[in-house]
Amino acid sequence: DQQVKQNSPSLSVQEGRISILNCDYTNSMFDYFLWYKKYPAEGPTFLISISSIKDKNEDGRFTVFLNKSAKHLSLHIVPSQPGDSAVYFCAASANGGFGSARQLTFGSGTQLTVLP
Amino acid sequence: ETGVTQTPRHLVMGMTNKKSLKCEQHLGHNAMYWYKQSAKKPLELMFVYNFKEQTENNSVPSRFSPECPNSSHLFLHLHTLQPEDSALYLCASSLSPSGSPNIQYFGAGTRLSVL
Numbered sequence: 001d002q003q004v005k006q007n008s009p010s011l012s013v014q015e016g017r018i019s020i021l022n023c024d025y026t027n028s029m030f031d032y033f034l035w036y037k038k039y040p041a042e043g044p045t046f047l048i049s050i051s052s053i054k055d056k057n058e059d060g061r062f063t064v065f066l067n068k069s070a071k072h073l074s075l076h077i078v079p080s081q082p083g084d085s086a087v088y089f090c091a092a093s094a095n096g097g098f099g100s101a102r103q104l105t106f107g108s109g110t111q112l113t114v115l116p
Numbered sequence: 117e118t119g120v121t122q123t124p125r126h127l128v129m130g131m132t133n134k135k136s137l138k139c140e141q142h143l144g145h146n147a148m149y150w151y152k153q154s155a156k157k158p159l160e161l162m163f164v165y166n167f168k169e170q171t172e173n174n175s176v177p178s179r180f181s182p183e184c185p186n187s188s189h190l191f192l193h194l195h196t197l198q199p200e201d202s203a204l205y206l207c208a209s210s211l212s213p214s215g216s217p218n219i220q221y222f223g224a225g226t227r228l229s230v231l
Contacts, residue, residue, distance in 0.1 A: 043222030
């Protein structure tokens with residue numbers, strides 16, 4: 001069963017408006033959350049992260065909000081630009097324990113299309 | 117030179133072939149990863165290497181054989197694959213596999229088709 005879910009496979013937004021991408025998780029041991037962006041024919045690139053001890057992290061036009069009680073996070077992009085059109089992946093990680101890797105668990109992605 | 121380079125970008129192979137995927141990172145990282153991404157599915161972690169030692173193998177079939185000769189290079193040797201192994205194979209690297217939040221940097225991937 002998927003521990004990280006992105007229930008919207010696609011989202012279309014007008015240029016200049018806000019894009020909101022959502023992500024839900026089930027594992028309460030996750031303590032870091034990351035967003036990646038992927039253009040066609042390129043690998044995913046890191047966008048922004050948030051620790052579970054925070055509820056908001058902002059970097060320029062990108063803000064991630066975390067609601068731990070609801071096990072939900074969202075990525076806000078404002079204002080949206082056509083160059084933001086890409087697949088956005090939510091990922092979560094938990095401490096793997098001594099000697100173990102901190103693995104990233106990914107969602108299946110949301111295709112964002114920003115219309116000019 | 118980009119941070120993480122994967123070759124080839126595309127590969128078509130028969131079920132009896134043997135081929136290898138190559139990954140090279142120029143970021144000075146110590147950890148390297150192989151992921152598989154099938155259509156409309158999340159990225160699935162296959163292998164983790166830390167300082168060229170394998171630390172994780174997520175129940176991957178033995179027809180996939182990784183090799184990490186040093187911290188900058190990672191290979192995935194393929195033999196007797198099945199059509200369901202057709203997918204995008206992504207390599208990633210990070211400074212340390214146990215660091216927080218373990219930001220990983222990805223290559224562009226190899227699109228593999230098994231006939």
